[in-house]
Amino acid sequence: MPEASFAHPHVWATVRSEIIFGPDHRITGVRQAWTFDEFYTAMAVQGLDTNGDGVFSKTELEPLAKVNVDSLKDFDYFTFVHLGDDDEHNFPLKPPVDYWLTYDKSVLTLHFTLPLETPVDPTQKEVQMDVYDPSFFVAFGFAKEDPVKLAGAPGKGCSATVKLPDPGSEEDAKALSEAFFSQLGPGSNFGSQFAQTAIVKCATN
């Protein structure tokens, strides 16, 4: 639905991410698993049980997964990877190498793997990944349990944490009111104030 004008989310997604490390201990990409709410799921899977066996199989969900992933490109996969809090310079991402949907307990989960165009070294400076929808049509939140895992990380010294926006901070009041009044424009960034950030740190050496 048109993204420009919604000050409140219509879809909720719970994010679980896996940061993928290459053999040289650089981050090569991220594996996303986004679990949607029941309402969105009901809408999305409507009519997809094509063989009528009462189960939504991976094959039956394939066309939906493709639509999701294809259109995610226009939204930068709602995934913004950068060094430190420098969210002005996001590392470019390549289209997903794999993607599929699973349906379980009346909710859908979209899985896909996003490679970074160039691997990123997390040792010099922490690597941050924001997952959010700038227009705030979709509300992304990291899972309470196991939000971020590290895959293939060098044995020692790497950790992943999740940072939530700080309701106590005063500094963003101006930016927020700007966001509030610009939410009608096509370049809305209203959702950024809700953005949750995964932080990956690795010890130097």
Place this chain on the structure above:
Amino acid sequence: MRHELNAIMRGAIGLAFGLMLVVGACCAEAETAAPLSAFGPPSATPSPFGAPSQAPSAFAPPRAAPLQASGPIGAIFSWVVDTQQTMQRELANGVKRLKTENAFAAAVGLAALSFLYGVVHAVGPGHGKTIISSYVVANEQTVRWGVIISFIAAALQALTAVALVGVLAIALNASGIAIKSWTLQLESVSYALIALVGLWLLTTQLLRIWRRWQDAGADPVVALPHADHDDHHHHDHHDHHAHDHDHLPGDDHYHHHHAEGEICHHVVDAQAVSGPMSWRKIMAVVFSVGVRPCSGAILVLVFALTQGLFWAGVAATFAMAFGTAITVAALATLALGSRELALKLGRGGGAWANAVWTTCALGGSALILLFGATLFAASLGPARPF
């Protein structure tokens, strides 16, 4: 004519109450008929529309960290978002409860919840608040008409949603992707129509001002708008019968009630800018807003369908529409109150009233045009993934 209008008004208000009764009836139907309905008994045989039964699994849906924004203003936004999510979850539970608990209590609960959801949901864009408020302010509309227009538009949005889901999901077993794409297209159509309505209103009002200027050249007396009763003869072009004064209590003119057939002429010269009540314009506004199905309603309808309780979804949709109508009507009333207040500040000064009416007429119409055009342009953006 006034007689007829009153009759129509009574009819429309009756319609609004009828809507409440329909909601009640639908809920009652959900209560009594749901177990027998074609759309699926709760547990007996699997319905063709019911949720597919899945093999039990160890999977537990993950719960997300609370959404919160930074800073003091963020706390308000967070609250709004949180409320929205809680209500949406409760709606889902409300539909499910119809199958498990005391169905009557569950139905009443669902209707109440849908109504509240509608009231809150309408605060978000897309339910015609801006359009309807701007329209009534820009034109010679009254509070009663603002309320009626809000209700008809909300009812139409609900009907569009029910028709869309009914035809696509039930009759054609179309996919969610198809429903979404239809919703998007109807939204674009709605925004384009809103822009056109704005353009139409603006054009007619500019023409009217132009005509007044010309009249003023021919007869300087008319150039000075007056608020007294002795100037009937100058504006035969104006449809005196169709406009309806409905002054708010506290308004300067509130004491002044007209007998049947008497013609009201307060600030008529100034008001003439905004034009008489026009059914065509009201219909255009209602249609342009109503052709866009309510997004919340579509979610509830499809969800109810998957639970085999489509009629509960329909009832919830109308309860929701009733809620959105109340919010929209309240805002339209507020907008009209502001206009009345602005007029009052002038203490009957003709030039002031003239300025207020002209500002409202042109500003309101321009706002509709701008809003429609902006939303239409935005609706042509890339398709959303979810």
